[in-house]
Amino acid sequence: MEYLKLVSIVIPCYNDKDYIEESVNSALSQTYQNTEIIIVDDGSNEATKKILSSFNHKKVKIITQENKGLSAARNVGIINSNGDYIVTLDADDIFENSFLEKAVPILNLKPDIGVVGCFSNYFIKRDKIIGKNCPTGGNIDSFLFRNNTMASSLFRKKCWYDAGGFDEKMKKGYEDWEFWISVTKQNWEVFVIEEFLFNYRKKENSMLQITNLLYEEENYYYVLNKHKELYTRDFDKTIDFLQRRTLRYKSNELKRLSSVDYRLGNMVLRPLRFFKKCISSLFAN
Structure with a gap:
């Protein structure tokens, strides 16, 4: 039935x-x-x-x-x-x-x-x-x-x-x-x-979170290539989509570089980097 x-x-x-x-x-x-x-x-x-x-x-x-x-x-x-x-x-x-x-x-x-x-x-x-x-x-x-x-x-x-x-x-x-x-x-x-x-x-640590962090670009590349006839058909929309993703990444990167955590991390690591540089120069000589 x-x-x-x-x-x-x-x-x-x-x-x-x-x-x-x-x-x-x-x-x-x-x-x-x-x-x-x-x-x-x-x-x-x-x-x-x-x-x-x-x-x-x-x-x-x-x-x-x-x-x-x-x-x-x-x-x-x-x-x-x-x-x-x-x-x-x-x-x-x-x-x-x-x-x-x-x-x-x-x-x-x-x-x-x-x-x-x-x-x-x-x-x-x-x-x-x-x-x-x-x-x-x-x-x-x-x-x-x-x-x-x-x-x-x-x-x-x-x-x-x-x-x-x-x-x-x-x-x-x-x-x-x-x-x-x-x-x-x-x-x-x-x-x-x-x-x-x-x-x-x-x-x-779910699959979705790990995917977004590690494999997002690889997955997009695979999907767009597998169905390339669809994305070339709507080429202008595809370019607009990729451009918006690029701008989003740039915005997120600027936020990261200006964040307190990033600046504080740089301050903490600066002496270690200086020490590493000195050691490298010493052994180089």
């Missing part, structure tokens, strides 16, 4: 022993009940495997593999899924109970829409919300220069096939954004429910 289509909830898990139970429970607690839950153990440690072995529910299936990264784990889960609709859930994030109940009918009734997201809360603990994200969805033009829906959006399995799956070469973040670009360039639309139905956990 159209309105009872199976939804496959794919949960990649890598060393998430402290959070995986809460995430799985949020999947099991969905008011839309025609679901299956596929946990992909992506080479987790023994402590996490012990938690996973405790799950005993007819809806839950666990697949174990060596560590291959988030994109590969998602793809394996989807390959082994039975649902027409898919949603990926990171093992430390949480759905509100009514997300699928509100998202599934949109895909049922609107054949041009391939993806349904919602607004998200950023949290540390469930009772401590530290931020909000209100994306707008849209078509390919809405995704060229930013990720415009949440990672755990509901999508048709056909979208995954059309996009060629999650890019397994991307192991340093931004795989969600690239996937939505690949989906929307196939003329699928993304709809966003304007309700806070998803909770994204912000952790110290």
Whole structure:
């Protein structure tokens, strides 16, 4: 029956022993009940495997593999899924109970829409919300220069096939954004429910924070080159985007150089630099 289509909830898990139970429970607690839950153990440690072995529910299936990264784990889960609709859930994030109940009918009734997201809360603990994200969805033009829906959006399995799956070469973040670009360039639309139905956990030293610090430029370079036909088509917008990023970096660098911490650090290190210079000159002679 159209309105009872199976939804496959794919949960990649890598060393998430402290959070995986809460995430799985949020999947099991969905008011839309025609679901299956596929946990992909992506080479987790023994402590996490012990938690996973405790799950005993007819809806839950666990697949174990060596560590291959988030994109590969998602793809394996989807390959082994039975649902027409898919949603990926990171093992430390949480759905509100009514997300699928509100998202599934949109895909049922609107054949041009391939993806349904919602607004998200950023949290540390469930009772401590530290931020909000209100994306707008849209078509390919809405995704060229930013990720415009949440990672755990509901999508048709056909979208995954059309996009060629999650890019397994991307192991340093931004795989969600690239996937939505690949989906929307196939003329699928993304709809966003304007309700806070998803909770994204912000952790110290999280993947997103590390990505932003270390691999942001590398990821942008990869995405822009992979989809270069899109960015050359809108060349003026691409130049404007890159220019704004350059100006932002310059502004941040000026703030850093003028900060009290930077100046104080220079004062502390100045004698050490002088000493190092003297030692180098002594040995040079």
